[in-house]
Amino acid sequence: MWFVNNFIGQWRIFSLLTSFRRLGGFFSTLAGGKIIRKHIFLLPKLFAFFANAKDRSKNLILKSPIIITNTSMKRSRLLGRIVVLSLCVATIPASAVSQPQMTPLQSTHTSDRSFxxxxxxxxxxxxxxxxxxxxxxxxxxxxxxxxxxxxxxxxxxxxxxxxxxxxxxxxxxxxxxxxxxxxxxxxxxxxxxxxxxxxxxxxxxxxxxxxxxxxxxxxxxxxxxxxxxxxxxxxxxxxxxxxxxxxxxxxxxxxxxxxxxxxxxxxxxxxxxxRIVSAPYETSFGGSGAGSLVGGLLDESKIENCSATRVEVYSQSQSGAFISQAYNLCEVKNCFVTDSKIIADVGLIGGFVGINFAFFPGTESTFSNCYALNVEVVSLDSGDQAVLGGFVGQVSANFIAKHCYVSAKVTGGKNPGAFVGMTADESMNCKYDGCFYNNEQNPGMVGIGNGVEIPAIAGMPEAAMKTADMAAKLNADQNPAPWLQANDANNGWPYLKDNKPVITSLAAPISHEIRIWATAGRIFIAGAPAGTSVQVYDMQGHRIYNAAVLADHDIAVASGVYVVRAGDSTAKVIVP
Structure with a gap:
């Protein structure tokens, strides 16, 4: 009865009753995303469902998320048993369980669009x-x-x-x-x-x-x-x-x-x-489950060595700047999102991942060696469902995050968190190890929005995060060590050895006064006023040259592709 005593016992009664009015959306989906809505009051099937809960979880993704609040986190197990008795008036037919898709939220709030x-x-x-x-x-x-x-x-x-x-x-x-x-x-x-x-x-x-x-x-x-x-x-x-x-x-x-x-x-x-947007339209459960590179990760799936840069994600809820959610023994490792934003009408959003719903024991998903850097996380609402965090929005159970960091601007919502908006603790198998957030991005904001005490989530000033010591903290006892730090790479922030940030766009066009070109082994800069600051970056983001030039200038480099910045002008050059 682990599921009964430990998980349901912490759900909020009001949210459960609200979900009963949407039972068809609470459990499962049909192929193609059409929702089954069946209110069947058959007690035997309820017991059969819970008896096979672990097996069914492999083909189940819940549709209407239950919002955990500070108060509900402290509900007693007795309350859980009372709720379970209430559940005995409703169940779902086996035919309603199908391959999973994402789990949209039906909002009970009117979004504040003033932002x-x-x-x-x-x-x-x-x-x-x-x-x-x-x-x-x-x-x-x-x-x-x-x-x-x-x-x-x-x-x-x-x-x-x-x-x-x-x-x-x-x-x-x-x-x-x-x-x-x-x-x-x-x-x-x-x-x-x-x-x-x-x-x-x-x-x-x-x-x-x-x-x-x-x-x-x-x-x-x-x-x-x-x-x-x-x-x-x-x-x-x-x-x-x-x-x-x-x-x-x-x-x-x-x-x-x-x-x-x-x-x-x-x-x-x-x-x-x-740019990705998931909008409500006229559908009952539309407007959720948006991510940038990937929408959702389900059933023992994995994302590794991937990234998202300068992405925009908009939704009603339940979305993230990298992925929306992971469910059932999934893994995300060595990934990052940078210079991006996630904006939701309501909430359940995060600067890296929106939510984690893994209800049954043995279904935990793991995020390791990931970061969200220069990400905006915005909720246009302020109600109970307006949950948001710099790295992850809401975590209900069975979630592991280790060796991760975030520097995100978090705006709006109710009780936002600089790292996580709302999370359960280790009693619900929510585990954090070596996680950090920039505590200068959101002055006065706590790292965990709902106030759970987790020492493994620590706030640090930006200057302290841009150090070799920070990379060492992230590496911890990992062998081989995945994290590196250099002042001339990733703007000083720690980055991943096997997934280095790459310069992919130019900050400004080259002006007509300054000319930048390349020949074999050399980069030439002409027309720059004396004292112009010049930097040269390789495609891994490393700064290989930094000086103020006095006149027309040339720089010896190895063959390759480089980004050259001369004053306010920028050019990408190929050196043969």
């Missing part, structure tokens, strides 16, 4: 700006053969063909799809995602070869899985860059992948300058 536009307005604006022409009308499937096991795609038309094939039942299980070059999708809307629902997931391997997918535009207020890849099942997606994507939906959403499900893997994938 900015709501998710619906943003969704409408972005959708209106998209082309009306579609890639599906140009789909090319001529490259596909039924007996093939490896295909290389080089055009947007071929990817539209891949979507048609997968959505007609060809999951690509056992097949490797490779990206042969950079592909620009900006001419048309990508109206048919790769893996539209639970019945038609992508189950193959996709290897981007470190090429870039650019300009993907998706808008669908009905489809349950929104992303370049929608629903996946046992898929591997690796070595892919997605840039300048705009994704609009009413349900789970991510720029590269919506859902990584059932022992899936995303490795060495990166999102730059992407």
């Amino acid at each position: 900015g536009r709501g998710a619906q307005q943003i969704a409408d604006e972005w959708s209106a700006a998209m082309p009306q022409t579609t890639w599906s009308s140009h789909a090319d499937v001529s490259w596909y053969t039924a007996d093939g096991t490896e295909f290389t795609l080089t055009t947007a038309e071929q990817f539209a063909g891949l979507a048609k094939l997968v959505n007609s039942g060809k999951s690509m299980k056992g097949v490797t799809i490779k990206l042969g070059n950079d592909v620009d999708f900006s001419a048309n809307r990508f109206d048919e995602v790769i893996g539209k629902d639970n019945d038609n997931p992508f189950s193959g391997t996709f290897d981007g070869g470190n090429h870039t997918i650019t300009g993907v535009m998706i808008s669908d207020p009905v489809l349950g899985f929104i992303g370049f890849f929608g629903q996946t099942n046992e898929a591997i997606i690796r070595n892919t860059i997605i840039r300048n994507a705009t994704v609009v939906g009413s349900a789970p959403a991510g720029a590269l992948v919506c859902n990584i499900y059932n022992k899936g893997l995303v490795s060495n994938c990166h999102a730059y300058d992407c």
Whole structure:
């Protein structure tokens, strides 16, 4: 009775009663994202459900989250037993349990939009700006053969063909799809995602070869899985860059992948300058489950060595600047999000991950060696559901975070936290180890919004975090040590040895007075006034040159790609 005594006993009665009015949304989903709403009062099925709780958890993701408050954290186990007796008046049929998708929140509050536009307005604006022409009308499937096991795609038309094939039942299980070059999708809307629902997931391997997918535009207020890849099942997606994507939906959403499900893997994938919004539209449970690179991570799946930079995520609730949530034995390691923002009409949002719902013992998910840097976390609401934190919004149970840090500006909400908005403690298997937050970003804000005492979450001034000692604290006893720190890399913040930040955009165009160019082994700067400050960075973010030049200047460097800043001018150069 661990589930009864320890978990339900800490739920708030009012939230439970509210959930009873939405029982169909409280448990499970059908394929394709359609909600089953059945109010069946059959006691035997209730007992059968709890008797098989652990097995069912593998195919279950709860729909209406219960909000834990400071008071409810202290509810006695006796209260839990009383609530369980109340549960005996309702249950769900076995047929209602299906493959999981994300868990949208039905808000009971009216959002205060005085801080900015709501998710619906943003969704409408972005959708209106998209082309009306579609890639599906140009789909090319001529490259596909039924007996093939490896295909290389080089055009947007071929990817539209891949979507048609997968959505007609060809999951690509056992097949490797490779990206042969950079592909620009900006001419048309990508109206048919790769893996539209639970019945038609992508189950193959996709290897981007470190090429870039650019300009993907998706808008669908009905489809349950929104992303370049929608629903996946046992898929591997690796070595892919997605840039300048705009994704609009009413349900789970991510720029590269919506859902990584059932022992899936995303490795060495990166999102730059992407925009994602999950809006309510007219649906009962729309507007949640948004992430940047990935929407959600489910059932023993993993994300490793990935990042999101300069991304914008908007939703009603239950979303994160990197992913929205992880459920059931998932792992996120060696990942980061930088220079980004997450804004929600209500809450349950975090600068890295929004929520963690893992109700049953043995279903904990782990976040290790991750960071969120220069992230804005904003709730437009101030009610009980307006929960937000710099790294994670709400943690109910079975959550592990270790060797992570955050520097985020947290605004709005009720009792926000600089690291976590609301969390249970170790009695609910919520464990933190070596976690830190910048305590100067939000003066006076506590690290844990609901006041739980967790010594392993510590606030530090920014100057102390930009040190080798900070990297040593993050490394702790890990061998090999994953964290590095250098004053000329990542603006002094600790970074990951196996996932270094990369300069991918220019801060300002080069002025007409200053000329920057390269020849074999040298970078030349001409036309700069005397005393102009010049810096040169390699593509790992390391500053390799810093000086004030007196006149026209040249710098000896090894062959490679560099970003050169001369005063207010910036250029990217290739040195042969």
